[in-house]
Amino acid sequence: MRQAHTVEQVRAAEAALMARLPEGALMMRAAHGLAQAVADWLGSTYGRRVLLLVGSGDNGGDALHAGALLARRGAGVEAWLLSDQVHAGGLAALRAAGGQVVPAGVQTGPRWGTRWGARPEVVVDGIVGIGGRPGLRPAAQEALARVEGVPVVAVDVPSGVDVDTGEAPQPHVRATFTVTFGTHKAAHLVDPAARAAGTVHLVDLGLDLPAPGVESLQAADVSRLLPRPSDDAHKYTRGVVGVRAGSATYPGAGLLSVAGAACGLAGMVRYVGDAAVADRVRQAHPEVVGAGRVQAWVVGSGTGDDAAATLAEALADAREHRLPVLVDADALHHLTGPLDVPAVLTPHAGELAAMLDEDRAEIEARPLHFAREAARRYGCVVLLKGRHTLVSTPDGRTRATTTGTPWLATAGAGDVLGGVIGALLAAGLDPFDAASVGSWLHGAAATLVSRGGPLVAGQVGGAVADVVRALPAP
Numbered sequence: 001m002r003q004a005h006t007v008e009q010v011r012a013a014e015a016a017l018m019a020r021l022p023e024g025a026l027m028m029r030a031a032h033g034l035a036q037a038v039a040d041w042l043g044s045t046y047g048r049r050v051l052l053l054v055g056s057g058d059n060g061g062d063a064l065h066a067g068a069l070l071a072r073r074g075a076g077v078e079a080w081l082l083s084d085q086v087h088a089g090g091l092a093a094l095r096a097a098g099g100q101v102v103p104a105g106v107q108t109g110p111r112w113g114t115r116w117g118a119r120p121e122v123v124v125d126g127i128v129g130i131g132g133r134p135g136l137r138p139a140a141q142e143a144l145a146r147v148e149g150v151p152v153v154a155v156d157v158p159s160g161v162d163v164d165t166g167e168a169p170q171p172h173v174r175a176t177f178t179v180t181f182g183t184h185k186a187a188h189l190v191d192p193a194a195r196a197a198g199t200v201h202l203v204d205l206g207l208d209l210p211a212p213g214v215e216s217l218q219a220a221d222v223s224r225l226l227p228r229p230s231d232d233a234h235k236y237t238r239g240v241v242g243v244r245a246g247s248a249t250y251p252g253a254g255l256l257s258v259a260g261a262a263c264g265l266a267g268m269v270r271y272v273g274d275a276a277v278a279d280r281v282r283q284a285h286p287e288v289v290g291a292g293r294v295q296a297w298v299v300g301s302g303t304g305d306d307a308a309a310t311l312a313e314a315l316a317d318a319r320e321h322r323l324p325v326l327v328d329a330d331a332l333h334h335l336t337g338p339l340d341v342p343a344v345l346t347p348h349a350g351e352l353a354a355m356l357d358e359d360r361a362e363i364e365a366r367p368l369h370f371a372r373e374a375a376r377r378y379g380c381v382v383l384l385k386g387r388h389t390l391v392s393t394p395d396g397r398t399r400a401t402t403t404g405t406p407w408l409a410t411a412g413a414g415d416v417l418g419g420v421i422g423a424l425l426a427a428g429l430d431p432f433d434a435a436s437v438g439s440w441l442h443g444a445a446a447t448l449v450s451r452g453g454p455l456v457a458g459q460v461g462g463a464v465a466d467v468v469r470a471l472p473a474p
């Protein structure tokens, strides 16, 4: 599990550890990890040109100490100081190692060069870390403008983003990669900040941390959580998923929801809906049967004018038999308040905007806030679809999905996702695990079929089996 802790949690854990370690030990661990990551990325250090952007806090201290380590390995390291007060020990270490400070007078010109005339090969963003407020001050903006186009390594977080919410009001640093310390922060997992962080490397500091607010499943977690058939399983013990999706107007949504549900993770799939759609479902998936008892319902996609009635039927059956329900697409607009059955809602940003009476742009700017808000308001698990899909519970616990590919942003992909999650609900996972595991598998299956190229939604359900086969042993 990749875990993201809040600034407050990190500060408490760091204080506890620092009390037991010599002064400066944690910063040196951080600086060694940072210097190594920069050296690995450059491929060599001797003669390479590194520019440090150094703010007033310990984030700048990390950059200065890492710069000193790189200078000792032969790199040409210069520090651009953005404050009169920078980390004194770090600056002394850099100078002692042969690193230089950019003189104030030469910090001008649209394409600033190093003291060798050439541009730096990498910029180390030590402007602010977990002590920073969102946004960047003018001096930092000017320095970044001078080195535009040079790859940036962010120290701990890309400066300017909101560390605990993942929000990223302009301006902020856009990093090629980020080297973080002790644990991940929400800004590494949650968009839009996660996009600004690039690839994230974690340097272990040995912190003792409490339960995280945001986490991200890894292949081993998915393998551990995935329901597998027992030796004596039969189709009913594995769970039956019922799909109420599609209509004469939108038959494809029914077919694609079933394609997800029929990924093989449940024992059986039932389709309940328009007769013509049911015929096409059976042609495409001969194993699918009609109405009967189920262990979970998937309801909503492509139900159009029938959405309210279809949702009501599914909820009535779920109430009677205490079944979980996945509500998607058209049916989302007919929810009026907290659900009285275990449920997963799967809106994209536009649908969530309508549900919460907000602008879509607001949802996209603050996805963590609004996923949690919706989970609280509807009293169930809410999965907000996007590049890094978020799954939140009413008490705020959240998982971010980091599998997937932008090629998955294609019509019908969400219908398949609903079906996959429905199969996992029927197989016995609770709504939080079903939604987060289903989203992880859906993203991984998309990456598998995409192989770097385009895909259509119908391919994704069938690829879940290959993803499951490739999981590590539980």
Ligand SMILES: NC(=O)C1=CN([C@@H]2O[C@H](COP(=O)(O)OP(=O)(O)OC[C@H]3O[C@@H](n4cnc5c(N)ncnc54)[C@H](OP(=O)(O)O)[C@@H]3O)[C@@H](O)[C@H]2O)[C@@H](O)CC1
Binding pocket: 014, 015, 018, 026, 027, 028, 030, 055, 056, 057, 058, 059, 060, 062, 083, 127, 128, 129, 130, 131, 132, 133, 134, 135, 136, 137, 140, 155, 156, 157, 160, 181
């Ligand atoms: N603690 C530990 O054990 C370890 C910590 N470590 C490292 O320390 C980092 C945290 O360091 P920190 O607490 O000194 O805060 P940090 O983020 O460097 O700077 C905050 C200062 O910047 C300023 N400022 C604020 N907003 C700004 C803005 N938008 N734009 C520009 N400036 C802004 C403001 O100062 P002001 O200028 O207002 O006086 C504020 O005081 C952490 O991320 C990690 O890298 C590692 O070494 C591992 C061990």
Ligand SMILES: Nc1ncnc2c1ncn2[C@@H]1O[C@H](COP(=O)(O)OP(=O)(O)O)[C@@H](O)[C@H]1O
Binding pocket: 348, 385, 386, 387, 388, 389, 404, 405, 406, 407, 408, 409, 410, 411, 412, 413, 414, 415, 416, 417, 442
């Ligand atoms: N940029 C992106 N990168 C990766 N996955 C994405 C991206 N944009 C959307 N997705 C995923 O693609 C799917 C789209 O679903 P949805 O918007 O409901 O489409 P539809 O309603 O047509 O089925 C979701 O699983 C979402 O998480």
Ligand SMILES: [K+]
Binding pocket: 059, 125, 126, 127, 128, 129, 154, 155, 156, 157, 158, 159
């Ligand atoms: K930073």
